[in-house]
Every structure is written in C-alpha cells, then in structure tokens.
Amino acid sequence: MKRILQVLFIIILIASVNPFVGAQCKGFAKKICKLELIPFIHDGNYHANILTEGEEAELYKTFYSGQDYRLAVCGSDALGVIEFQVIDGYKNVLFDNREQNNVRLWDFKLESSQQLKITIKVPVGTGESEYPASGCVAIMFGFKEK
Amino acid sequence: MQRRQYSMKLITILSVLCLLVLPNCTSDKSKKKQQDVDLEDFLSEDEIFDDIDKAKKIFYALPSPLETAMLIKSAGAEYDEQLLNSVDNTRNYTSSKSLALNLGIYTTDLSFASLFDQTQTSIKYMEAARTMAEGLDITDAIDDETIRRLNDNLNNRDVIMDIISETFLNSSSYLKENDRPAVATVVLIGGWIEGLYIATQMVSDDNIQDNKLVDRISEQKLSFKIVQRMLTDNLKDQTGRENADIAELTEELEVLRAVYDKIKVETSEIKVEPDETTKVATLKSQTKITITPEVFKELRVTVSNLRTNFVQ
Numbered sequence: 001m002k003r004i005l006q007v008l009f010i011i012i013l014i015a016s017v018n019p020f021v022g023a024q025c026k027g028f029a030k031k032i033c034k035l036e037l038i039p040f041i042h043d044g045n046y047h048a049n050i051l052t053e054g055e056e057a058e059l060y061k062t063f064y065s066g067q068d069y070r071l072a073v074c075g076s077d078a079l080g081v082i083e084f085q086v087i088d089g090y091k092n093v094l095f096d097n098r099e100q101n102n103v104r105l106w107d108f109k110l111e112s113s114q115q116l117k118i119t120i121k122v123p124v125g126t127g128e129s130e131y132p133a134s135g136c137v138a139i140m141f142g143f144k145e146k
Numbered sequence: 147m148q149r150r151q152y153s154m155k156l157i158t159i160l161s162v163l164c165l166l167v168l169p170n171c172t173s174d175k176s177k178k179k180q181q182d183v184d185l186e187d188f189l190s191e192d193e194i195f196d197d198i199d200k201a202k203k204i205f206y207a208l209p210s211p212l213e214t215a216m217l218i219k220s221a222g223a224e225y226d227e228q229l230l231n232s233v234d235n236t237r238n239y240t241s242s243k244s245l246a247l248n249l250g251i252y253t254t255d256l257s258f259a260s261l262f263d264q265t266q267t268s269i270k271y272m273e274a275a276r277t278m279a280e281g282l283d284i285t286d287a288i289d290d291e292t293i294r295r296l297n298d299n300l301n302n303r304d305v306i307m308d309i310i311s312e313t314f315l316n317s318s319s320y321l322k323e324n325d326r327p328a329v330a331t332v333v334l335i336g337g338w339i340e341g342l343y344i345a346t347q348m349v350s351d352d353n354i355q356d357n358k359l360v361d362r363i364s365e366q367k368l369s370f371k372i373v374q375r376m377l378t379d380n381l382k383d384q385t386g387r388e389n390a391d392i393a394e395l396t397e398e399l400e401v402l403r404a405v406y407d408k409i410k411v412e413t414s415e416i417k418v419e420p421d422e423t424t425k426v427a428t429l430k431s432q433t434k435i436t437i438t439p440e441v442f443k444e445l446r447v448t449v450s451n452l453r454t455n456f457v458q
Contacts, residue, residue, distance in 0.1 A: 026319035030312075041307045044210040044314030045334075046322060049203055060375070061207035062368040064217055065433070068426065088416045094429065095418070107426045112433035113365040114413055115372075139205065143213060145261070145307070146220040 025136035033074035033138040040142025048138035076135025214341030215257035225262035243391040249278035250336025287316035343453040410436035
C-alpha cells in the first residue's frame with residue numbers, strides 16, 4: 001500500500017511539473033485567448049498546442065468576402081511575445097505583428113474570399129535556463145454577425 | 147546552450163544550401179497575375195521546410211458550424227426547417243462515424259436555427275447535439291447548465307451564439323486533447339457538408355446565374371482543399387494504424403472532389419488597405435468564379451446524396 005502511494009505521488013509530481021503530460025491548452029484558449037476576441041463572436045474552433053521556444057506552426061484557413069474577422073494569437077506568459085504573419089497564396093506577407101508593436105490581434109475584412117496562411121513562431125528567449133521554455137499557444141478567430 | 151548553437155548552425159547551413167541549390171526556395175514573383183488558388187501549390191514550398199523541421203505543427207481550419215451558418219445567412223439564405231436533419235434521427239446513430247458526422251450536422255442546424263431566432267428549435271437541436279456528444283463520450287461539452295443558460299437567454303442572440311461557440315469549443319478541444327483528432331475532423335466535415343447541403347438546396351434551377359449563394363457555394367472549393375488535407379493528416383494514427391472512418395470518408399468524398407474540379411476559382415493578388423480610424427484592414431482583391439448551371443446541379447445532387455448517406 002505504501003509503495004502504491006509512493007508511485008502515485010511520483011506520477012502526480014511529474015504531471016504537475018511536466019507541461020507535456022496531459023497537455024491541456026483548452027483552459028488557456030477558453031479563459032484567456034478567447035477574451036481577446038470580444039466583441040467578435042468566436043467561431044468555436046480549437047487551434048491550440050504546446051510549443052517550445054524556437055518552434056513554429058502554420059495554420060491554413062479560407063476567409064470569406066463580406067465577413068469581418070478578428071485573428072488572435074496568444075501564448076503563455078513563459079513564452080514572451082508570439083510572432084505571427086499572415087501570408088497570401090502569392091507568398092506576400094499581408095500582416096506581421098513585429099511591425100505593429102507585437103500586437104496579439106488583427107482585425108480585417110476581405111473584398112473577395114481568399115485562402116490565407118498564418119505562421120507563428122515562438123521566439124528564442126534570452127534566459128539562461130538549461131531547458132527551453134514551453135507553453136500553450138492558441139490561434140483563434142472571431143467574426144461579426146451580418 | 148551548446149545544443150541550441152549547434153541547431154542554429156545546422157539551420158543556417160541548410161538555409162544556404164537551400165538558396166543555392168533549390169530554385170523552389172525562392173518565391174516566384176513572376177507568376178503574380180491571376181491564379182487558381184490551390185493549397186497543393188501553396189503547400190509545396192513549405193514541404194521543403196517541413197523536411198528540415200519535423201516538429202513544425204500544421205493546423206487546418208474549416209469553417210465551424212457557426213461560421214458556416216453565418217456564411218449561408220449572409221449570402222441571402224432564408225430559414226427552412228424542412229432542410230434540417232430531424233432530431234428524431236438521433237436514435238439511428240450508434241457508430242463513432244455517424245455520431246461524429248451528426249454532431250457536426252446538428253451543430254450547424256442549431257447555429258442556423260439560432261441565427262434566425264428559432265428559439266424552440268434551437269433547444270431541440272442543442273439536445274440532439276448533446277446526445278451525439280454523449281454517444282462519443284465527450285464529457286461536459288453540453289450539460290444541463292448549457293441547456294438552462296440557453297433557456298434563460300432565448301431573446302439574447304449574442305449569448306446564444308456564445309453558448310453555441312463554447313459548446314463546439316468544448317467538444318473539439320476535448321477530442322483533440324484526448325488523442326481523438328480524427329473524430330474532431332469527422333465532426334467538422336459533417337458540419338461543413340450540412341452547410342453545403344442547406345445552401346445548395348436553397349438555389350432553384352432558374353436562379354443559378356449571378357446568385358451570391360452560388361458564389362459562396364463555389365468558393366467552398368477552397369475549403370474542400372482543406373478537407374482533403376485534414377483527411378490525409380488523420381488517415382493514420384501515431385502508431386501508423388489506418389483509421390477506418392477517415393478512410394471511408396475519404397472515399398465517399400471523392401465524388402465531391404470530381405465535381406469541384408469542374409469549378410474554377412481564380413483570385414488576384416491582395417492589396418492591404420489599413421484604416422487608421424476603424425483599425426480594420428481591408429484586403430482588396432478580386433475573385434473570378436467559373437461554374438456552369440449544369441455543374442451546379444451536379445454539385446447539388448452530389449452533396450444531397452452524401453448528406454442523405456450521413457443522416458440515414
């Protein structure tokens with residue numbers, strides 16, 4: 001019995017320290033990032049994952065004409081500012097948050113429907129920690145009812 | 147620290163090699179006229195980078211049921227309850243695939259009814275979506291509290307939209323965080339097909355030309371490319387085992403690919419026009435859609451057959 005309790009204690013300890021165990025970014029997306037979308041309506045889709053500094057991710061989505069969109073890219077405090085770009089099918093960079101004071105949001109509308117790519121990058125930190133920092137990153141979309 | 151320096155050196159060396167050897171590593175500015183937007187082309191260059199960084203995460207976003215319903219409404223659709231999947235059918239769905247498809251389908255129906263202020267219907271469809279979610283063992287996505295909140299806010303559409311958005315977020319995050327991304331994909335595809343079904347059924351034969359709804363339906367070719375990518379990505383699980391539901395769905399949607407191949411969607415380059423007052427940027431571009439009435443009718447029949455298969 002004592003041995004079982006010891007094993008359970010170790011498992012709980014590892015789970016509480018290691019962010020990869022039971023990677024849960026739902027709470028972060030729902031309670032923190034989703035608030036950035038207000039007054040837009042969140043579309044309900046879930047795009048979040050644990051990323052490590054230096055890591056990149058891409059998201060592909062079709063955006064439709066006549067709709068007002070808000071894009072929010074959020075990261076856990078441990079990760080610092082998440083860099084993101086919006087790129088069109090011709091590889092043109094339409095938006096780069098590094099050129100806009102590292103904002104987390106972009107509001108836009110389209111004259112015609114387009115497929116766009118959102119690239120995100122967790123910058124490499126300057127900390128002296130032996131291990132690179134990890135944390136949740138969420139990409140969320142909101143729109144307005146017409 | 148040493149490992150990081152080594153990685154940086156490796157990336158630099160590979161980048162230089164890439165620039166010197168592979169012409170695809172540089173962007174081709176010369177093709178900037180009108181082009182048929184194709185995710186295959188869009189992705190081809192990124193695949194090179196994927197070879198370098200296997201850890202890169204790729205997300206594909208389909209319009210959610212809520213966005214799908216909104217797109218149909220904003221294109222001029224009117225409410226027709228006859229087009230929704232009857233809630234009496236819930237008892238027919240027992241397999242994982244049918245439960246997932248119809249969770250998406252009922253959520254689109256719920257969104258559609260809510261956007262047209264059909265409050266009692268909305269409650270019925272929320273219950274139907276709850277039955278599907280419970281059948282898939284998605285816990286707490288839609289509970290008694292959700293239904294109570296819906297009942298308490300029947301006259302507040304913003305709150306209703308928020309409830310629908312939250313329940314869908316609960317379902318999709320639960321599935322993805324419990325290593326069931328394939329089921330989440332099937333849910334999304336079910337919702338997307340339902341939107342396509344409702345929209346195509348609302349276009350009569352004598353009203354195909356110059357119809358905003360037809361344009362919206364044709365533009366779904368862009369999202370269909372994403373559907374195909376999602377299916378490919380989820381065909382095998384982490385152990386390499388094939389997912390039978392995804393394999394079956396891929397085969398079923400082949401008929402839709404054949405029809406969408408006959409529709410042309412061309413877009414011009416985008417010019418961004420910022421507005422310092424509203425802080426809303428406008429992406430200025432043009433889209434040319436080519437679809438004949440015959441192809442549209444074929445699309446309508448194809449979508450209807452698929453949807454009938456999904457809801458029976």
